[in-house]
Amino acid sequence: MVEQPAGGATSADAAGDAVEALDRPLPEGVRRRVVALVADAFGGLTVTELPAQLRQYARFTPTRRAKFAGNAMAAALEGDAPFRRRIGERLKETQPELTAALVAGSPPAAADPVDVAAAAYVLRPAGWVKLVAAAGEEAERADAERADEEVRLELERLREELARARAQTKSETDRLRAELDAARKEADSLQRKLRSAANEVKRGEAALRRGRAESDALRAEAAAQVSAAESETRRLRTRLSEAEASVEAGRRAAREGRSVEDMRLRLLLDTVLEAAGGLRRELALPPSSMRPADSVDAVEPGRMSPKDIAARALSETDPALLDQLLALPQAHLIVDGYNVTKTGYPQMPLEKQRLRLLGGLSVLAAQTGAEMTCVFDGAELAAPVLLAPPRGVRVLFSKPGVTADEVIRQLARAEPPGRPVVVVSTDREVADGVAKAGARPVASLLLLKRLSRV
Numbered sequence: 001m002v003e004q005p006a007g008g009a010t011s012a013d014a015a016g017d018a019v020e021a022l023d024r025p026l027p028e029g030v031r032r033r034v035v036a037l038v039a040d041a042f043g044g045l046t047v048t049e050l051p052a053q054l055r056q057y058a059r060f061t062p063t064r065r066a067k068f069a070g071n072a073m074a075a076a077l078e079g080d081a082p083f084r085r086r087i088g089e090r091l092k093e094t095q096p097e098l099t100a101a102l103v104a105g106s107p108p109a110a111a112d113p114v115d116v117a118a119a120a121y122v123l124r125p126a127g128w129v130k131l132v133a134a135a136g137e138e139a140e141r142a143d144a145e146r147a148d149e150e151v152r153l154e155l156e157r158l159r160e161e162l163a164r165a166r167a168q169t170k171s172e173t174d175r176l177r178a179e180l181d182a183a184r185k186e187a188d189s190l191q192r193k194l195r196s197a198a199n200e201v202k203r204g205e206a207a208l209r210r211g212r213a214e215s216d217a218l219r220a221e222a223a224a225q226v227s228a229a230e231s232e233t234r235r236l237r238t239r240l241s242e243a244e245a246s247v248e249a250g251r252r253a254a255r256e257g258r259s260v261e262d263m264r265l266r267l268l269l270d271t272v273l274e275a276a277g278g279l280r281r282e283l284a285l286p287p288s289s290m291r292p293a294d295s296v297d298a299v300e301p302g303r304m305s306p307k308d309i310a311a312r313a314l315s316e317t318d319p320a321l322l323d324q325l326l327a328l329p330q331a332h333l334i335v336d337g338y339n340v341t342k343t344g345y346p347q348m349p350l351e352k353q354r355l356r357l358l359g360g361l362s363v364l365a366a367q368t369g370a371e372m373t374c375v376f377d378g379a380e381l382a383a384p385v386l387l388a389p390p391r392g393v394r395v396l397f398s399k400p401g402v403t404a405d406e407v408i409r410q411l412a413r414a415e416p417p418g419r420p421v422v423v424v425s426t427d428r429e430v431a432d433g434v435a436k437a438g439a440r441p442v443a444s445l446l447l448l449k450r451l452s453r454v
Contacts, residue, residue: 026121027140030132031074033118038073039066041090051076051083077122088123099123107131316443319450325440326368328420334411334434335361336404336425337376340444343426358390360451365392373411377404405430412437 026034039062047055054076057069065073077084092099098115101108102125107116113134120128315321326333341353348356358374365372371394378385378397389395398404408423412434415421421439424447425431431441 026074026132027117029114030117030121033114034077034121035066035070035073036062037091037118037122038077038087039063039069040094041087042073044090044093045086049083049086051080084122084124091119091122095119102128102131317446317449319446319453322422322442322446322450323368325420325422325442326364326370331368331370331420331422332415333361333364333370333372334408334421334423334439335372335374335447336408336423336427336430336444337374338404339425339427339430340447343444344448354385354387357451358393358395361393362390364451375404375407375411405433409433409437412439415439 042050042054042057042065043062047058050058053072054069057065057072060068077087088099098108098111098119101111102116102120102123107120117132117134120131325331335357337354337357338350341348341350341357345353345356354376361372361374364370372392373394373396375396375398376385378399385397387395396407398407405425405427408425408430412421412423415438417438421434421437423430423434423439423441424444425441426444434441
């Protein structure tokens, strides 16, 4: 810790400072170097050795201290002699050669004038004002030289830019002149083309006028021909009306002749019928509504329907059930073609599936005598199927946009109530739909088992 100086020393420093003082502001370069020296020496002092206004910066790094406390440190160094003396003691420890030379009054010639001025400002040896002034003048001279060098370099740069700009301007001017020449040539060419186009337009207008004149002549000729044709058409229509009237008169005469003959035949028939009626009344004969067989005393069986067949104890997969349904009078079997074939033999091509199913249905139709209709889905066909339907089997394909299921439901709804209609399909929607129409749905497996016996 540096000891506090005696009161006499302090008075002597004050007196020396009063004798030597700067008559101008401290040069900026010297001031920055002084702040840096104080910031570096700042860390070697205790908090109690620091002026009150600088104690808050005690924990700062030298760089931050110089940045945020530069003005405060410069003011304390100028006005607080004890603080300046402590900084001088730290400076003597860090730069002993420079400080010893300054105290001896012979600063080293090779030293940086700014460093010499900053150390002299802190130490305040005899003649320190001259050292600071000389350093300021040297710094100003260096700044002036540096400014002159910068001006010289800037001037050279501007000259180079001017030369480049002139070269670029010349190049751009040459290019614009070339473009202007090309534009002029193109304008001359366009003018020639424009004159040629104007001449073509004039020739076209002349040709248009000639065409209009010819068109007017043709229109007049066509109007005359149309007038003549209309006259001929009216004459032909008159003759046609006369011919139609003549034909109608002939037809009327023929109808009148037939009416006379029909009247004679109707009169003869009425005479015979009245004579037969009179003879029946004369003999008191009752209407003949009985037949000889009706007199035999026996029990007549009731007529069976698909519902009666369904009530019997037969399995839904028993082929005998299909035989019983097809044995009903006027039975109609409707088959969902692809539903049956894809259930029985899906591995075969569609063409062979159709041929195999239709062959079996043809034999079944010959055996049972029932009406049979087979419906295939034709919505995805690229062209109509060339197929000769087998004997006894009606073959239908659905139209584009209509499914085979809808065609089957239409066939079931088209049948009169009471006729036995059997629909073969394992599709639940088809089965429910035809059941509502009064048809009897059966599974495709039932038909496949029945056809296997064919």
